[in-house]
Amino acid sequence: MQPTPRTLNLGILAHVDAGKTSLTERLLYAAGVIDEIGSVDAGNTRSDSLELERRRGITIKAAVVNFPLGSGESAVSVNLIDTPGHPDFIAEVERVLGVLDGAVLVVSAVEGVQPQTRVLMRTLRRLSIPALVFVNKVDRPGADDVRVLRQIARELAVPVVPMGRVTSGLGTRTARISAPAGEDEAFTRDLLDVLTTHDDDLLAAYLDHGTSLPYARLRTSLARQTSRARLHPVYVGSAITGAGVDALVEGIGDLLPAAPGDAGGPLSGRVFKVERGERGERIAYVRLFSGELRTREQVTVRGTGHKVTGLAVFDRGTAVRRTAARAGQIATLRGLPTVRIGDVVGREPEGRPYGRVFAAPTLESVVVPTAGPERAGDLHTALAQLAEQDPLIGLRQDPHGGEPSVSLYGEVQKEVLAATLAEEYGIEVSFRETTPICVERVTGTGAAYEVLDHEGNPFLATVGLRVEPAPPGSGVVFRREVELGSLPPGYMRAVEETVRTTLRQGLSGWQVPDCAVTMTHSGFCSIRSTAGEFRALTPLVLMAALRRATTRVHEPVHRFRLEFAQDAYPAVALALARHGALPGPPVAAGDAYVVEGHLPADRVHGLERELPELTGGTGVLETEFAHHRPARTPRVRARGDHNPLNREEYLLHAHRRM
Template structure:
């Protein structure tokens, strides 16, 4: 199979949502339909002994939430699907934002009871920045939720995107009968099975067919006929190009936990979702069909296997063919680097791969050379754009609870910060270490993982900071003078960059006015 054919058969997408909308459950069911797993696990730890495949970290099993992006690859109907299940909780938003740089499209899960929630709106803003194509899956139809028309209006209004339903539910809650596929003109009736695929599609080319009345009952059949007529009258025909340009979101209805509507979603997804797209470097646009390999690191995970203290960098292949054991240029260090252990993932399970193609996500075993945002190429200098660190919102000082384990604590903090779960700032005075995050829950995760993976104990003491600002100046003398005068508020990030820790918005404004020669940046990429 040549490179063009390999690209054509790949779909790389992320699943995003507000917490508890059913995102990880939907991921499980997509894997189930794809044949990647035989039995779907439960996300909440008190329901079923089998945990969700994508929630493999110990803390995820205990809390029933996703705290890290999981990468999973599987084949469905001769299409290679690369699926990234992201954390929904806003405290882990930065991991999700970075992951969205590595995908070509997203599936957004919305709870039919709660509708569009605040985190969904934030995630949609990130998608809109890149015109990422979005498919909506309205979930939990087995519960009494909002009217489907109201939900469609809410999606259009709050997410600022046109919608077009491609499937339609027949009732909901206790009387939920199934889903009619407007795109395929077929009806799917379901038995509730949480762990296996039991659905069967029935072709109904003409809704006036009396067979429909026999299958769902006359009143539900009449309601469906009415709804379909209204939908076809109100919404324009579905245009795939509008979807690919991020102008319209196709909408599917279902219940992931009971396998309702998942196959319709997956079948349509592989037909309409974009194949791997071009990516922009600082110098030029890189097309996937170019012969020479290039890719970028968007995620790092330490200790995926706690027994072997390994560190894995996740790279998105952007062009050409990645080959194991071949040397590639590490652009930031300007040195060749070779990977004998390149892996493909099914969450925590992995297998060695010899080659990968545009759209694929490859795990590279790494001893600390690679960082988030790094570019690897077949010799060309050039860095892929758009993976910055953002200024955190909550700051806490690290207090070591066991002086005998100082080395373990330092190593653990450094490795976890390399993953991008949080940011570490070390003050110039006294070498105090301060962790900055976008959410409180991150501190709990860091504490848990330091103990479980590094046997290091720490506490976090709150610090009153408003922003961490990366500082720079064309005038070195002015920068040195600023660092000297504000030495109590000067720290360095994990890469050694100078950071000014501002205590309040008003004080930051005053300092900026007093030092016009100093540049203050709220992201690390400047």
């Protein structure tokens, strides 16, 4: 009987235009999955399946394709996940990271290390995801594999092992790659220098035998340390011509960890992607970490049981319908009508934390249907469906039918969202000005309470709350000063849940992310009170307490690193001042300057637009969220709730609802 192949879930990561999708095509071709290599320019690649991706020539959604590697006991089934390279779609990358066994980080031999390359490598290291590096595009004019290798070691600050070099034809389609061999003394010496840092047994053997150690011994240590993300082998080649790709494939099979998984264990999986089928039904992409899943089987998602009505696994390029999926595989599931990205199927995966890796979006914009208010309902429905596929869209709309707003990482998302709404839903839209997503910080202490049966309190509940500041990053802390047993647990939970929900919009309409809320008063009518009464009263009391405590709006600030030619410094310094940046002094880096500092989030795009002209095309800007600071100007956000700051309006709604 043929052994069941192990599964390797492999991510292809890179800065935009480094050649990820082209490498995916080449790997599928090399494995015999496709007969012809697709082209990003021609729009016929396997992983970029969306029409919008084909037209724009960029990856927008993570895509899964599969190819076999090896045979017999060494056979590996590789699920290749092609991810977006543009920073505006970093959320797609984030969701994939939690299900990977390993990664290939692609770097262009022409442009070298780019801002997104640094972000991705730092993240791979932080999550201990084993990764190979592939220096692509050695066939392009301007390619320099030696320079880029030095750049990788210096700028990414990671231990690397060169696994090949260009021996002739650099910068042309005839570029030839030489893979190092065990008899190459210089390679052996360099390899030992890196490996012995984390392998004491190998170090002892090296001291005894020098460089005459068997290459198989070094290869074993290389595989072990690579699989533990202690070092990163670097391959060179061209996805277009195929040069060097065979060596990379060998490295994927030999150096990255593929495990059979525990098919006999309890069912445990994670949803990392949700899309809609032709009939509008949700299709969940699930990485199974343990157990086995069959069609018609009942599974638990967020405490609710659902029957799996359809199942497919990835095999030789595409998803193929099956009756079962096992540990290690990625499956697409139908029959989970409320499934969301991040949901657990079965048990929580052990040792696989899943949460925020990158900062949440710091910008937002109002979406307006160009056809007028008559399409407002259709627009909201469409945005709600898109938010299922990308929760970080962060759809907001006030309950009185106001204009919806969405969260953004950058301006390219606007273009993609507008095109998606037009092509998939027939809704033409425009966007208002992009604004930063602020937060409110509590500045003092405030308390309020309302008593059951007291004049002015129409609810059968007593609630008292005190609000106090808490350090940034501490979250909302809910405490109790009321006597234990003074309130049924269900009513207490209702108050706490409502406190957290209400604090999504503070006095100025922004989220209050960090504060301590203490329940100081409680009371109920044993015959007539309900949890709904407490849910209705809590926002009024909480906002009254927050008014007395007061809040201050804080805006998001990004940390930036800007590299440019030294002669451009005067123009760059003026631009930084104009955009409200707080830069440090310039630091010489060869014939360039590097400036680091902080920049308001809503000014990043403006600086990016000006940079090519300011620096003659030499400027490279890297940014990431750093912190919030007091807003430069008052910023008020339209409310998306029933406004507990306006008692009359709120009570009118509450009575209608109850």
